[in-house]
Amino acid sequence: xxxxxxxxxxxxxxxxxxxxxxxxxxxxxxxxxxxxxxxxxxxxxxxxxxxxxxxxxxxxxxxxxxxxxxxxxxxxxxxxxxxxxxxxxxxxxxxxxxxxxxxxxxxxxxxxxxxxxxxxxxxxxxxxxxxxxxxxxxxxxxxxxxxxxxxxxxxxxxxxxxxxxxxxxxxxxxxxxxxxxxxxxxxxxxxxxxxxxxxxxxxxxxxxxxxxxxxxxxxxxxxxxxxxxxxxxxxxxxxxxxxxxxxxxxxxxxxxxxxxxxxxxxxxxxxxxxxxxxxxxxxxxxxxxxxxxxxxxxxxxxxxxxxxxxxxxxxxxxxxxxxxxxxxxxxxxxxxxxxxxxxxxxxxxxxxxxxxxxxxxxxxxxxxxxxxxxxxxxxxxxxxxxxxxxxxxxxxxxxxxxxxxx
Amino acid sequence: xxxxxxxxxxxxxxxxxxxxxxxxxxxxxxxxxxxxxxxxxxxxxxxxxxxxxxxxxxxxxxxxxxxxxxxxxxxxxxxxxxxxxxxxxxxxxxxxxxxxxxxxxxxxxxxxxxxxxxxxxxxxxxxxxxxxxxxxxxxxxxxxxxxxxxxxxxxxxxxxxxxxxxxxxxxxxxxxxxxxxxxxxxxxxxxxxxxxxxxxxxxxxxxxxxxxxxxxxxxxxxxxxxxxxxxxxxxxxxxxxxxxxxxxxxxxxxxxxxxxxxxxxxxxxxxxxxxxxxxxxxxxxxxxxxxxxxxxxxxxxxxxxxxxxxxxxxxxxxxxxxxxxxxxxxxxxxxxxxxxxxxxxxxxxxxxxxxxxxxxxxxxxxxxxxxxxxxxxxxxxxxxxxxxxxxxxxxx
Numbered sequence: 001x002x003x004x005x006x007x008x009x010x011x012x013x014x015x016x017x018x019x020x021x022x023x024x025x026x027x028x029x030x031x032x033x034x035x036x037x038x039x040x041x042x043x044x045x046x047x048x049x050x051x052x053x054x055x056x057x058x059x060x061x062x063x064x065x066x067x068x069x070x071x072x073x074x075x076x077x078x079x080x081x082x083x084x085x086x087x088x089x090x091x092x093x094x095x096x097x098x099x100x101x102x103x104x105x106x107x108x109x110x111x112x113x114x115x116x117x118x119x120x121x122x123x124x125x126x127x128x129x130x131x132x133x134x135x136x137x138x139x140x141x142x143x144x145x146x147x148x149x150x151x152x153x154x155x156x157x158x159x160x161x162x163x164x165x166x167x168x169x170x171x172x173x174x175x176x177x178x179x180x181x182x183x184x185x186x187x188x189x190x191x192x193x194x195x196x197x198x199x200x201x202x203x204x205x206x207x208x209x210x211x212x213x214x215x216x217x218x219x220x221x222x223x224x225x226x227x228x229x230x231x232x233x234x235x236x237x238x239x240x241x242x243x244x245x246x247x248x249x250x251x252x253x254x255x256x257x258x259x260x261x262x263x264x265x266x267x268x269x270x271x272x273x274x275x276x277x278x279x280x281x282x283x284x285x286x287x288x289x290x291x292x293x294x295x296x297x298x299x300x301x302x303x304x305x306x307x308x309x310x311x312x313x314x315x316x317x318x319x320x321x322x323x324x325x326x327x328x329x330x331x332x333x334x335x336x337x338x339x340x341x342x343x344x345x346x347x348x349x350x351x352x353x354x355x356x357x358x359x360x361x362x363x364x365x366x367x368x369x370x371x372x373x374x375x376x377x378x379x380x381x382x383x384x385x386x387x388x389x390x391x392x393x394x395x396x397x398x399x400x401x402x403x404x405x406x
Numbered sequence: 407x408x409x410x411x412x413x414x415x416x417x418x419x420x421x422x423x424x425x426x427x428x429x430x431x432x433x434x435x436x437x438x439x440x441x442x443x444x445x446x447x448x449x450x451x452x453x454x455x456x457x458x459x460x461x462x463x464x465x466x467x468x469x470x471x472x473x474x475x476x477x478x479x480x481x482x483x484x485x486x487x488x489x490x491x492x493x494x495x496x497x498x499x500x501x502x503x504x505x506x507x508x509x510x511x512x513x514x515x516x517x518x519x520x521x522x523x524x525x526x527x528x529x530x531x532x533x534x535x536x537x538x539x540x541x542x543x544x545x546x547x548x549x550x551x552x553x554x555x556x557x558x559x560x561x562x563x564x565x566x567x568x569x570x571x572x573x574x575x576x577x578x579x580x581x582x583x584x585x586x587x588x589x590x591x592x593x594x595x596x597x598x599x600x601x602x603x604x605x606x607x608x609x610x611x612x613x614x615x616x617x618x619x620x621x622x623x624x625x626x627x628x629x630x631x632x633x634x635x636x637x638x639x640x641x642x643x644x645x646x647x648x649x650x651x652x653x654x655x656x657x658x659x660x661x662x663x664x665x666x667x668x669x670x671x672x673x674x675x676x677x678x679x680x681x682x683x684x685x686x687x688x689x690x691x692x693x694x695x696x697x698x699x700x701x702x703x704x705x706x707x708x709x710x711x712x713x714x715x716x717x718x719x720x721x722x723x724x725x726x727x728x729x730x731x732x733x734x735x736x737x738x739x740x741x742x743x744x745x746x747x748x749x750x751x752x753x754x755x756x757x758x759x760x761x762x763x764x765x766x767x768x769x770x771x772x773x774x775x776x777x778x779x780x781x782x783x784x785x786x787x788x789x790x791x792x793x794x795x796x797x798x799x800x801x802x
Binding site: 101105127131133136146149 | 411417425428429444
């Protein structure tokens, strides 16, 4: 063929390519129609005349690495053909989105920097599908998010609205307890399960009553202490509670005492804290407790909660109820409230939960100094355990006893 | 646990918000518990949609109601920045002062799209709604709507949907005329409405209910009409109006592309004195759908009257060709066809005037096989101008 022929043929056979340089310095060329599908590249080519040769390669934004670029161009190559039906495109999109989460996030980032909106929408929807319906721990696990909110922050979405010293104290206690528990659990993981308590109710109650103080319940049983919520009424309606109340895996029973939470009412905070913890520490705790035992305990608590719901008369909130914290292993706080008036109702609960009817336990006076009780060191204070709102279940009592005999 | 880099929190805020908008509001708020960076990411969402699924289900209605109210109040209080869309659809809430407060809050935060579908009740829309002048879409259901005298309409409103609203016709009229940009109008479940609609930009009109008199006074851009009318059997009520309904309704819509009519459509159109010709031709009409429209009454104007023909009175069956053309008509669908002469006339007319007709779907209501067969035979006889026309028969 003559040279002139060649000259004529060549341009027709050649597709035009655009030269691109990725963040790592490597340069590649891509078919023009594919690359021009990305608004960023399009803009660069049209406005700035880039990409025409190797030396004049368009440098792509930092987030676009070669792997992502090839993915993006696969997408572009498919979609830039006008002849495809909507159904075909949808099917392709579905398949395209099947990749691991890490790549999905990178792809979102890359597509966004190339201003490829359809792909950004697609990846966003895929990420939303991953997030929806999962618990916060699961989500943190998937995306490697640090669990760096304090208990306080988990409760209060608005900063500095709660300067309550009790909360700060609580936080400190939590931190301490958590550390402690971690160590102890490593040692005692098996023992707990085997301790199914057979002693009589009287025994258990009597030691409780006779004891100097009780805190530090290192029960590892995950308390469905959300049941606690029933005790609260909704006196303080601060709406910021709502968002957190949402988070706990509530049974419908709980919703009855759904409280908007008061900064001023420690009970509410308490409940939220441990319900929070109850949920979040789920994974942590569940691994270590025999499921059968757990179920039994759960049932107990549920059963109790139901009864509590129906017969409990609340007057909590009118006066500052002295609150006693028993912080157990996973950071749950068990609140044992002293009820000044000492209603009759709760006697029933204890008998129900402890499995045997017996004489109502005697409850001593309420200790005046809350703080003292809150600290976990067995003190020699003469105040005794006052009244239970929720009776301890068998294994809890056992652990309590164990703990204090330390 | 090893140190793995955070995958997602560093994406730009716009993308994260995009992701959060694809989640239910409840899931979106839960993300505030994930980590410090995520604490407030949800709070700048501009689109909020609530329904009873936001709270735990329960058989106790009052409980669900209370929880839902608390939830919404909580979300609004924690929210930062403008709120552009607010959708509330739940039958659990009917008439509560909380809703008033929410609307007040929204009116101060630049609300643009408001959808309020409440349960059956008498919720009276508060006056703050009429100060939301940035509204582009308003949808109200089961409310009482009473604009103050000083209200001049929503100057940016493009879409208006009113369903079972207690409101005076004058208020609706002035509302419609006060919204010059209105493009979509849907009025449903009204009783005996007498309306004159003047909306220069209106493109889609959806009417459903008992209408006494609708006059499309100034709707030159109307592209699609769907009318579902329920009339009293006693047509005498309607004879009062002297203008021909057909003209009043379809006389001023030259750009019409889709016409959908239900039940008493033709009956309604036939009321009034027939002035003869219509001033316009429907050169854009693409689709005609008539559902259960009965042509029974011999007095009823066949929709043929829509299309001006040379001779004023003639027997259609005598003609074999028509000069009139519906140049874009592609789809015709009629249900509940029982082989009445008017119906057949109409179909024949359409088939004879539509050069690009593609499908004619006829659903028969006849149970007698023979009668059906007769009708089908008759229909197949009709000459077709369009080579691609297909006649499809569906069983009821």
